[in-house]
Structure formats: structure tokens, C-alpha cells
Amino acid sequence: xxxxxxxxxxxxALPTPPKGWVEAAKELPxxxxxxxxxxxxxxxxxxxRARAVADLEALLQAEGVEPTSAVVAHLRRRLAG
Amino acid sequence: xxPRLDAATDAELVAxxxxxxxxxxxELVDRYxxxxxxxxxxxxxLPHTDAEDVFQxxxxxxxxxxxxxxxxxxxxxxxxxxxxxxxxxxLRRSGRELSVAAPPEGVDESLxxxxxALAVRAALEDLSPECREVLDRFFYRDESYLTIGVExxxxxxxxxxxxSRCLVRLKDRLEPGRxxxxxxxxxxxxxxx
Numbered sequence: 001x002x003x004x005x006x007x008x009x010x011x012x013a014l015p016t017p018p019k020g021w022v023e024a025a026k027e028l029p030x031x032x033x034x035x036x037x038x039x040x041x042x043x044x045x046x047x048x049r050a051r052a053v054a055d056l057e058a059l060l061q062a063e064g065v066e067p068t069s070a071v072v073a074h075l076r077r078r079l080a081g
Numbered sequence: 082x083x084p085r086l087d088a089a090t091d092a093e094l095v096a097x098x099x100x101x102x103x104x105x106x107x108e109l110v111d112r113y114x115x116x117x118x119x120x121x122x123x124x125x126x127l128p129h130t131d132a133e134d135v136f137q138x139x140x141x142x143x144x145x146x147x148x149x150x151x152x153x154x155x156x157x158x159x160x161x162x163x164x165x166x167x168x169x170x171x172l173r174r175s176g177r178e179l180s181v182a183a184p185p186e187g188v189d190e191s192l193x194x195x196x197x198a199l200a201v202r203a204a205l206e207d208l209s210p211e212c213r214e215v216l217d218r219f220f221y222r223d224e225s226y227l228t229i230g231v232e233x234x235x236x237x238x239x240x241x242x243x244x245s246r247c248l249v250r251l252k253d254r255l256e257p258g259r260x261x262x263x264x265x266x267x268x269x270x271x272x273x274x
Contacts, residue, residue: 016115
């Protein structure tokens with residue numbers, strides 16, 4: 001294999017991820033700031049807290065947040081803490 | 082004028098991310114998105130949905146735990162380790178047989194190859210826009226000479242020779258006289274900064 005062929009092989013080794021995945025990862029800081037605001041509201045609103053305990057995914061959807069596994073896990077940790 | 086973050090070292094990016102610089106985070110994701118994707122989908126061969134979960138989980142963990150990174154220059158190995166763990170967890174959840182003590186055959190070799198690929202990718206960023214575009218289209222987007230030629234309004238033969246010429250330039254960037262494979266901290270070639 002020539003060095004150029006080896007480089008070509010290495011170029012092919014890193015496929016482009018779907019655009020939506022990358023955009024979602026880039027939006028993490030903004031999303032986390034939004035979640036921090038939601039956590040604050042939950043902590044100060046008993047009805048909202050009850051909804052979070054009963055069905056966190058549904059609450060997230062109602063708040064316009066996609067309840068991905070990472071988001072739900074993060075929020076559960078925050079609320080447990 | 083704001084500094085160019087694509088030339089920043091990993092340590093500089095990490096430091097900026099820690100103080101809440103969203104642009105630095107965007108650059109970090111751009112720099113490592115292909116790497117994380119390749120670990121999940123090619124090294125561990127996760128199906129699309131699982132690979133997406135792993136991809137998001139890796140970046141979420143990195144974002145949450147940046148403060149715990151002891152050596153800011155060790156971002157790439159940390160990301161690799163996180164992606165491995167998340168991929169193994171995904172395999173376990175899906176019920177596929179796997180133990181951490183006995184990872185899939187060739188994982189270490191595959192990861193070493195991805196590290197080389199990341200260095201090549203970083204060197205690619207330092208080529209001319211014409212070279213970047215043609216190599217990106219051909220190798221990453223898998224477009225044919227014909228398709229690229231139509232898009233760029235050039236004959237297919239010109240595209241072929243341009244790809245060949247740009248590969249030689251890329252090879253020269255990757256240190257003359259040495260095979261690609263010299264490890265570059267954080268996926269960036271030190272001599273190209």
C-alpha cells in the first residue's frame with residue numbers, strides 16, 4: 001500500500017455523523033441552561049414537582065424538551081441531588 | 082476580533098468550555114464528532130439507534146465532567162475511553178454478549194487506527210479550501226468523480242487528478258518521510274498549528 005493509499009484509507013475511517021446528532025451535541029450548553037431553569041421551577045413548585053415524579057418524560061415534552069435518555073438521566077440526577 | 086478556535090489546542094478548548102464559552106464547545110464537538118461516531122458505529126458496530134444514544138451520552142458526559150479532567154491535553158484519550166464505556170454499556174443493554182475483560186477482537190487496533198485517522202483529519206483542515214472540498218466530497222461523502230465534477234463544474238478527469246495531487250499534499254503535511262501514525266495530541270498535528 002502506498003502512503004497515499006494509506007491516507008485515503010484513514011480518511012475513510014472517520015464517517016460523517018448525521019447532522020442532527022452533531023447539532024444536538026452542540027446545543028448541550030443551551031439545553032443544560034434550560035434544564036437548570038426547569039429544575040429551579042420544579043424545586044419551587046410542588047405541583048410541577050409532583051408531575052416530574054409521576055412522569056418526567058411527559059413533563060419534559062410538555063415543556064418543549066425532547067426527553068432523550070441523556071436528558072432524562074441528567075434531570076433525574078439533578079432532582080435527586 | 083475573536084480568536085480562531087479551530088487552531089486552538091485541546092487544552093485551550095477545555096479551558097474555554099469550563100468558563101462557559103459555547104463557541105469552544107461547538108469546536109470541541111466538531112473536532113470529535115466523527116471520532117465518537119466511528120467508535121460507536123464502526124469499532125463496536127452498534128446499530129444506528131444505539132450509536133446515536135452513545136454519541137449523545139458521550140458528549141453529555143464530557144460536558145458534565147470537564148471539571149474532573151486532570152490533564153487538559155488528555156481530552157482525546159478521555160473521549161475515547163468514555164465512548165468505549167458507553168458503547169459497552171449499549172451492547173450490554175441490547176443483550177449482546179460482551180465483557181469488559183474480553184472486548185471485541187481488534188478494538189485496541191481499531192482505536193489506534195482512528196487516532197491516526199484523526200491526525201489525518203486535522204492535517205486536512207490545513208490544506209487549501211479546494212483540496213479540503215474535493216477530499217471531503219470523495220472520501221467522507223463518498224461522491225463519485227462525476228458527481229463532484231458536476232457540482233464544481235469541472236471535468237471528472239480534473240477531479241481525479243486534483244484528488245491525487247491533494248493526497249500528496251496531505252501526505253507532505255503529515256511529516257515528510259514518515260508514515261501517518263505519529264500521534265498528535267488531541268487529533269491536531271502539532272507542526273500544523
